[in-house]
Amino acid sequence: MNILTIKKILIILFSVLSIGAVQANETIIKIGLPLVSPPWNTSQFLQQSIHYLSWKLPQYKFEAVWVSVDDIEKSFEEGKLNLAVFPSLPTLFGNSKTRRVLSTIVDTRAPNPDSGTSCVILVPKDSPIKDLKDIQGKHIISTNKMSLPGNLACLAEIEKSGINTDELNLRLLGDLNEKFLIDDLKQHKADAAFVRSGFIEDVLLASGKNILEGLRVLNPQQNKQLLNLVHSTGTYPGPTLVANNNISPQAVHAILSTLLTIPQNSYGQKWTVPANSESVDELARNLKIGPYAYLRSWTVERIWEEYKFFVTLAVLFIIFLFIHSWLTQKEVVKKTAHLSQALKDQKAAEEMAAAKGKRIEFLEKKAVIGQLSNIVAHEVNGPIGIIQNLTHGLRKQIDVTLDSEADPTDALDSIENQLNIIEKEADKVCSIIAKMRLANKTNTPGTDSDLSEILQTVGSQFNKKCQAILIGLKETTTVDFNPIELEVVIYNLFKNAYEASAQRKAPRIFAEVSHKNDTAILRIWDSGPALSEKEFLNIVSEERQTTKAEGIGMGLSIVSALVRKHEGKLVFSRSEFGGLEITLVLPFSSTAHREKNESKSFNSNR
Amino acid sequence: MNRKALIRIVDDELNMRNSLKFLLEQSGFVCRCYESAKDFLVNDDFNIPGCIIMDYQMDEMSGLELQTKLNQRGIKLPVVFFSGQGDIDIAVTAMRKGAQNFIQKASGADSILSAVRQVVSSVPESYLDFAPSLTPAEAINLYSKLSYQEVKVCECINKGMLNSDIARKLQISPKTLRNYKLQIRQKLQLDDPAQLPHVIRFVIDNMKEGK
Numbered sequence A: 001m002n003i004l005t006i007k008k009i010l011i012i013l014f015s016v017l018s019i020g021a022v023q024a025n026e027t028i029i030k031i032g033l034p035l036v037s038p039p040w041n042t043s044q045f046l047q048q049s050i051h052y053l054s055w056k057l058p059q060y061k062f063e064a065v066w067v068s069v070d071d072i073e074k075s076f077e078e079g080k081l082n083l084a085v086f087p088s089l090p091t092l093f094g095n096s097k098t099r100r101v102l103s104t105i106v107d108t109r110a111p112n113p114d115s116g117t118s119c120v121i122l123v124p125k126d127s128p129i130k131d132l133k134d135i136q137g138k139h140i141i142s143t144n145k146m147s148l149p150g151n152l153a154c155l156a157e158i159e160k161s162g163i164n165t166d167e168l169n170l171r172l173l174g175d176l177n178e179k180f181l182i183d184d185l186k187q188h189k190a191d192a193a194f195v196r197s198g199f200i201e202d203v204l205l206a207s208g209k210n211i212l213e214g215l216r217v218l219n220p221q222q223n224k225q226l227l228n229l230v231h232s233t234g235t236y237p238g239p240t241l242v243a244n245n246n247i248s249p250q251a252v253h254a255i256l257s258t259l260l261t262i263p264q265n266s267y268g269q270k271w272t273v274p275a276n277s278e279s280v281d282e283l284a285r286n287l288k289i290g291p292y293a294y295l296r297s298w299t300v301e302r303i304w305e306e307y308k309f310f311v312t313l314a315v316l317f318i319i320f321l322f323i324h325s326w327l328t329q330k331e332v333v334k335k336t337a338h339l340s341q342a343l344k345d346q347k348a349a350e351e352m353a354a355a356k357g358k359r360i361e362f363l364e365k366k367a368v369i370g371q372l373s374n375i376v377a378h379e380v381n382g383p384i385g386i387i388q389n390l391t392h393g394l395r396k397q398i399d400v401t402l403d404s405e406a407d408p409t410d411a412l413d414s415i416e417n418q419l420n421i422i423e424k425e426a427d428k429v430c431s432i433i434a435k436m437r438l439a440n441k442t443n444t445p446g447t448d449s450d451l452s453e454i455l456q457t458v459g460s461q462f463n464k465k466c467q468a469i470l471i472g473l474k475e476t477t478t479v480d481f482n483p484i485e486l487e488v489v490i491y492n493l494f495k496n497a498y499e500a501s502a503q504r505k506a507p508r509i510f511a512e513v514s515h516k517n518d519t520a521i522l523r524i525w526d527s528g529p530a531l532s533e534k535e536f537l538n539i540v541s542e543e544r545q546t547t548k549a550e551g552i553g554m555g556l557s558i559v560s561a562l563v564r565k566h567e568g569k570l571v572f573s574r575s576e577f578g579g580l581e582i583t584l585v586l587p588f589s590s591t592a593h594r595e596k597n598e599s600k601s602f603n604s605n606r
Numbered sequence B: 001m002n003r004k005a006l007i008r009i010v011d012d013e014l015n016m017r018n019s020l021k022f023l024l025e026q027s028g029f030v031c032r033c034y035e036s037a038k039d040f041l042v043n044d045d046f047n048i049p050g051c052i053i054m055d056y057q058m059d060e061m062s063g064l065e066l067q068t069k070l071n072q073r074g075i076k077l078p079v080v081f082f083s084g085q086g087d088i089d090i091a092v093t094a095m096r097k098g099a100q101n102f103i104q105k106a107s108g109a110d111s112i113l114s115a116v117r118q119v120v121s122s123v124p125e126s127y128l129d130f131a132p133s134l135t136p137a138e139a140i141n142l143y144s145k146l147s148y149q150e151v152k153v154c155e156c157i158n159k160g161m162l163n164s165d166i167a168r169k170l171q172i173s174p175k176t177l178r179n180y181k182l183q184i185r186q187k188l189q190l191d192d193p194a195q196l197p198h199v200i201r202f203v204i205d206n207m208k209e210g211k
Helices: A005-023 A041-056 A069-078 A153-160 A179-186 A200-205 A251-257 A277-287 A289-297 A300-306 A308-403 A409-441 A451-462 A484-499 A533-540 A555-565 A590-605 B013-024 B037-044 B063-073 B088-098 B109-120 B138-144 B148-156 B164-169 B174-187 B193-210
Strands: A027-035 A061-066 A083-086 A099-104 A119-123 A139-142 A169-172 A192-196 A214-218 A238-241 A270-272 A448-450 A469-470 A478-480 A508-516 A517-524 A568-573 A580-587 B006-010 B030-033 B050-055 B079-084 B101-104
Touching: A027 A041, A027 A069, A027 A251, A041 A061, A041 A200, A041 A251, A061 A069, A061 A251, A069 A289, A069 A568, A083 A590, A099 A251, A119 A153, A119 A179, A119 A580, A119 B013, A139 A179, A153 A277, A179 A192, A179 A214, A192 A200, A238 A251, A251 A270, A289 A300, A289 B006, A289 B050, A300 A308, A308 A409, A308 B013, A308 B164, A308 B174, A308 B193, A409 B013, A448 A451, A448 A484, A448 A568, A451 A469, A451 A484, A451 A508, A484 A508, A484 A517, A484 A555, A484 A580, A533 A568, B006 B013, B006 B037, B006 B088, B006 B109, B013 B030, B030 B037, B030 B109, B037 B050, B050 B063, B050 B109, B079 B088, B079 B109, B088 B101, B101 B109, B138 B193, B148 B164, B148 B174, B148 B193, B164 B174, B174 B193
Parallel strands: A027 A061, A027 A083, A139 A169, A139 A192, A469 A508, B006 B030, B006 B050, B050 B079, B079 B101
Antiparallel strands: A083 A238, A099 A238, A099 A270, A119 A192, A119 A214, A448 A478, A508 A517, A517 A580, A568 A580
């Protein structure tokens, strides 16, 4: 071995080592690709894309990892993959926050990234299954579990038709190849089969064989602008590239910008904008899987999600009830306080009324006594005044007579005359006192008095001042009333009537006695001027403010007190002249009434 | 000028009228009675000074109405009301309308007399008629000659006291009192015993004025 040879060997070794060193510095990017039932037209485009990336981005070493549709999600989640192409959007599972949806593949058959895939439900041509509803209880077959498109798209469609997909008789063959599904179906080993959209077309493209012979597409969709493939369900995003969080943003940027520059092939396949996740989200919600799995059990979250409105309403209602009850409580406390205050006030008012009542009673008594004492004073003071005057005068006369030396005979004659007068006046006083004593002895209700007689007595007193016209005094009317008090009553009523009519030139007082059942009725009115409404009400009211200048406002009070005492009645009304008319209803004396009745019956018997 | 004060008594009750007249005349007053307000208005000479004692309650025209009429006619004679009832409000009304006094009928002769005296004292010459023969100076001169006891008696007489009351007050017998009075009359040169109180009053009043 010469030096040259050694040199060559060293150079080659170095080159190899340096290349190895370069290769060792390359970043390996693992791209997960789904194993979809062959023939899958898109798998070639995926391989071409990885070649393109390797060529354009030599700093990265791209490794294609083919994973089954069911496992690709799991591998991606575990971080075994840096990038992954999902047959449709992978938003159903795992932590979506760590993912970046980069780009979606479109082609001439599926030009819209949001509607790239779907699913086909195949039944034998002669099957009794006419639509999705008939599929309940039937034997259904499919390849794998939760792939999209595949079972999930079909299940979502069936769920939409009102059938609970959890109760479907679905059998999974566990084999990737959908060709076996077609075979089983044709051999009537199953009633229906789920296959991915594009499978029929891909088989036709690859082998020129139409697998639809002897089969029928259930619930075929006619939206060819969206997806120009035979399909039975709604459409979902096409194959989509997703970046994991274990790859740098710089790498993602380089990869994405490179992918988007890949020219479209003869099938029109190319990378384009990422698909919208809305349809996938709706599917998950319909099937209660992935982020909506909680809908399968009655969690608080689900209750809130489903009955948000009612829960809010109920909470609001409870708050309202709470506030309402609080306010009501407050109001109750307030009202109770008001009521107890009102009760207190009422009690106080009642006590006050009782006190006032007593006071009025007292005043009435005082008034009666005052009135009687006035009458007595008027009667007694006259004679006593005369006696006082005469006695004083007499003593003077005696003094003068004794002082003078003249003959006392004339003086003594005069003295005797004056003494006679004194004696008479003293007798008058005695008789008044005797009358009072008599009145006092009989001063109890139930004493009889003759109304007619008393009327005449009082009338004659007033006849000097005015004309007292007495009507209906033919017979004796014995009433159950103390005579003195009855005189006081009638005197007061006459006095009232006189004072009311005194302004007239010829004042007249009218008094009429009539009988009704067991009562005597005395009406008293006058020819005085008409009373105004206010004056009339004033008299009738309890206070009875007098309309007369000199009155003390108690005359009618005395009268009504006495009448009440004897169980009589006092009625105020307007007379024919517009003045006051007072009607006094007095019960007949029971003894006199009985005697009268007896004599009547005695006379009639005779 | 020497006019006597005339006391008019207006009352519709005869005995009251007469008893008042008797009382006042015994005290030396000149009285005239009227049985009603109308009688008074028709027959009285309002120019004679004096006063009116009238019953408050009379038929036809009450005392108050009469007083109103007098006020309307400009008659200034003082009025003393006389009433059986003693209502304060009646008295107040009467006093407001210009009555000089308001007396209850049974309030005693003294109150009537003092009321009349008080009213009549405003008539300057009311007592001159009783001592026409004496000038005030002469009367005072005579009066100054009275003994201490006699002056005491005169003071009591001037107060209108009766003999028995004076005797009790001065603790002397009625007979002794009569002797004193006789001596006083002689010293004051009076024949008529009825003139004594007026002369004494005349002297005492003049003595007060002199002071």
